[in-house]
Amino acid sequence: MTKPRLLEEILHETFMGRRSFIKWSAALGGAAVLSRGVYFALEAAAIPPSAAGERMIRVCCPAHNCGGKCLLTATIRDGVITRLGTDDRPGDTLADPQLRACVRGRAYRRRQYHPDRLKYPLKRSGRRGEGQFTRISWDEALDRVAAELERVRQVYGNSAIFVPYGTGSYSNTNGRQTVDRLLNLFGGALGGYNNYSWACIQRATPTVYGTNVTGNDRQDWLNSRYILMWGWNPAEMRDGTNSNFLLKEARRRGARIVCIDPRMTRSAVSLADEWIPIRPGTDAAMMSAMAHVMITEDRYDASFVRTHCIGFDETQMPSGLEREESYQDYILGHRDGVPKTPEWAEALTAVPAATIRRLAREYAAIKPAMLYQGYGMQRRAYGEQVVRAGCVLAAITGNVGIPGGWASGMAFQPGWSPFWNVFPRGENPVKARIPNFLWTEAVLRGTEMGPEEGVLGVDRLDNNIRLIYAVASNCLINQHANINRTAHILQDETRVEFIVVQDQFLTSSARFADIVLPACTHFETYGIQDGWKYGHSVLLNPPLVAPAFEARSDYRICVGLAERLGLEPAYSEGRSERDWVAWAIETYRESGMPEIPTLAEFEAQNLGIYVVPVTEPQVSFADFRRNPQKHPLPTPSGKIEIFSRELFEMGRPDEIPAVPKYIREWESPFGLEAKRFPLSLIGYHNFHRVHSIHENVDWLEKAFPHRLYINEEDARSRGLADGAPVRVYNDRGALVVPCRITGRIMPGVVALPQGGWWTPDAVGIDRRGAVNVLTSERWTPLAYGNAQHTIMVEVQREDEEKS
Numbered sequence: 001m002t003k004p005r006l007l008e009e010i011l012h013e014t015f016m017g018r019r020s021f022i023k024w025s026a027a028l029g030g031a032a033v034l035s036r037g038v039y040f041a042l043e044a045a046a047i048p049p050s051a052a053g054e055r056m057i058r059v060c061c062p063a064h065n066c067g068g069k070c071l072l073t074a075t076i077r078d079g080v081i082t083r084l085g086t087d088d089r090p091g092d093t094l095a096d097p098q099l100r101a102c103v104r105g106r107a108y109r110r111r112q113y114h115p116d117r118l119k120y121p122l123k124r125s126g127r128r129g130e131g132q133f134t135r136i137s138w139d140e141a142l143d144r145v146a147a148e149l150e151r152v153r154q155v156y157g158n159s160a161i162f163v164p165y166g167t168g169s170y171s172n173t174n175g176r177q178t179v180d181r182l183l184n185l186f187g188g189a190l191g192g193y194n195n196y197s198w199a200c201i202q203r204a205t206p207t208v209y210g211t212n213v214t215g216n217d218r219q220d221w222l223n224s225r226y227i228l229m230w231g232w233n234p235a236e237m238r239d240g241t242n243s244n245f246l247l248k249e250a251r252r253r254g255a256r257i258v259c260i261d262p263r264m265t266r267s268a269v270s271l272a273d274e275w276i277p278i279r280p281g282t283d284a285a286m287m288s289a290m291a292h293v294m295i296t297e298d299r300y301d302a303s304f305v306r307t308h309c310i311g312f313d314e315t316q317m318p319s320g321l322e323r324e325e326s327y328q329d330y331i332l333g334h335r336d337g338v339p340k341t342p343e344w345a346e347a348l349t350a351v352p353a354a355t356i357r358r359l360a361r362e363y364a365a366i367k368p369a370m371l372y373q374g375y376g377m378q379r380r381a382y383g384e385q386v387v388r389a390g391c392v393l394a395a396i397t398g399n400v401g402i403p404g405g406w407a408s409g410m411a412f413q414p415g416w417s418p419f420w421n422v423f424p425r426g427e428n429p430v431k432a433r434i435p436n437f438l439w440t441e442a443v444l445r446g447t448e449m450g451p452e453e454g455v456l457g458v459d460r461l462d463n464n465i466r467l468i469y470a471v472a473s474n475c476l477i478n479q480h481a482n483i484n485r486t487a488h489i490l491q492d493e494t495r496v497e498f499i500v501v502q503d504q505f506l507t508s509s510a511r512f513a514d515i516v517l518p519a520c521t522h523f524e525t526y527g528i529q530d531g532w533k534y535g536h537s538v539l540l541n542p543p544l545v546a547p548a549f550e551a552r553s554d555y556r557i558c559v560g561l562a563e564r565l566g567l568e569p570a571y572s573e574g575r576s577e578r579d580w581v582a583w584a585i586e587t588y589r590e591s592g593m594p595e596i597p598t599l600a601e602f603e604a605q606n607l608g609i610y611v612v613p614v615t616e617p618q619v620s621f622a623d624f625r626r627n628p629q630k631h632p633l634p635t636p637s638g639k640i641e642i643f644s645r646e647l648f649e650m651g652r653p654d655e656i657p658a659v660p661k662y663i664r665e666w667e668s669p670f671g672l673e674a675k676r677f678p679l680s681l682i683g684y685h686n687f688h689r690v691h692s693i694h695e696n697v698d699w700l701e702k703a704f705p706h707r708l709y710i711n712e713e714d715a716r717s718r719g720l721a722d723g724a725p726v727r728v729y730n731d732r733g734a735l736v737v738p739c740r741i742t743g744r745i746m747p748g749v750v751a752l753p754q755g756g757w758w759t760p761d762a763v764g765i766d767r768r769g770a771v772n773v774l775t776s777e778r779w780t781p782l783a784y785g786n787a788q789h790t791i792m793v794e795v796q797r798e799d800e801e802k803s
Contacts (some may be wrong), residue, residue, distance in 0.1 A: 058608025060539030067238030095613035118518035119549035166473020171527025188430035199785020200383035205409030210634035215411030217617035223404030232374035240534035289345035293360035301398030311643020368404030401625025435784035454784035476509035683771035737769030
């Protein structure tokens, strides 16, 4: 009788890259057994062992935190994905519109079968960052990682271990949550809070409304008559699948849409009636000037302000603070002597005063109206201010709590809301938490950090970070600020003593790892996802193909570590990836989706998705609008807090004022630094990538080539030629990238899509165009969030001497 063979052996020998599931299944021949901790049940797989023909499977797009969750149709032949289409469900109803994938999802085969996929576990053989590695076995890799975890725990304690922010995978069984669960069972790790995307908007919105649930169901956009897309670019960064469709439908029904942005974005072109360019970092100034028009021309909703708000003028100040500066005091310049007129704002924003007046009158008069804030303008110095300023504009125009209105701010939808992840992490025994963006500070001087740097749970950290375990994250290098500084920190092995990275490619961050573990894609293991901020949907990720080479799911990797750490029974609870998906479905059922199909029904009917149609859109604060006494807000006053006592009591009025203000950024066209670096640079999301994912997808590079966008006037004065390589630099670093000369960006501003993989040459100049070579590690004062869009640079021909 043939000796049973381990599944890992068969994977290693017979499934090399694109080998078919059929051949792999035949190789098993019924004689394979599953080793401890390996869970891949052929009889439960979504793909039947049919040797002939092809099969179409509906599956959630891997997404990778793109801003949407879409449905793909995958055609499988002989264990290989041969085609990716999109949502083929009938109808385009408003209650349940199709979840159509963008070019990134539909080009995913070029990533799935990319020749540079990580194939085997690797250990570093050169200096950190050199990218020199040696292939090792899974046993050696997992033994080493487990031993390092044990060593660091014994020498320093669990608070010296850190899992950095990373959103490259959100399918419950794939992603950082799998490692969080393992480490929490291991005794915990230094915790992190907030994120690189929403830090300021999530912290600032509750200072006005007491909650981040300030949006309406998106179907309610169709009731709006006037929509301000302020720094919002859903055509490229998505912000909920179907947002484009619903905006187009609102416009078809008569809504006027105005896009305010330094660039003429694809959203401005395809969705808006008007584009208004604005200087980056000055949005709060323009909002203040709009409020000046509304106040001086008596165009604000005085009745709503009187009954639902606090802090608007001296008659509405919080008890005991009657003599402090009100919002009206600031807008009219009663204390600082500077009325925030449109002319004042024009000098800052470059938006004509007449345009500011017109927009203020339109937004105040056309009801209902919606001011939707994008996220880029809050990833800036003092990014909290623009969030609060937008919320206050929505409040004083009376657009809160009404159909077709919008309270602005974070704008999570009311009622059932996406969870992103329901996989149980457990409780972290380590109570200390840091803002995620400040992890490099915790490497350098963790034991000096306390509440003044945003530390929560303890008075002072008791450790510096000594071990980093990065999962589905390129934030160690590429997506973190000031890449050259970060690389220098990580190269010092006396600081961070061990780095492990789980990923699908040797990214800029993975090049700094001591051990690299190859992870499955979403198409190679079971997973399940729900909507991205908006939507009432759950989408299945059944395995379409077997794992490439020796890749394993993040969950399975953690099971292997749990075995070595003596934690496997508690970690897995005896469940496979598929079992956890079934468990997640029941969790969704209990949390407001009672009619969601079972996993067996999902698979048998090839559903791919379950959606609760939105037939009656919910409106945030509708009850508060009707009766603020009976339904107060969860703010200290129970009202909309234009003046925040919480912020006032922090005692930092220059950086954290109690009413929203325009504050000049620490790098600005109006500062001394502008003499050397006169151009504002914005690193934006584009169609080529999701953050840094898809960087190596050739189809996307051809369709959306990586370029620095620069206005014709700025290019002419610098002698630049369209398509020629240019040098972009400041004191933090330099990069070289081809330029695109265009009138679709305002003068004085350049734009470079974020996410290009850092590729330094021998003298340290980045040759791919990684924007974070130029960004600052400085954080915002209230949210401790990243300010990576506050950048001043100079641009010159590559062959020109540095000035």
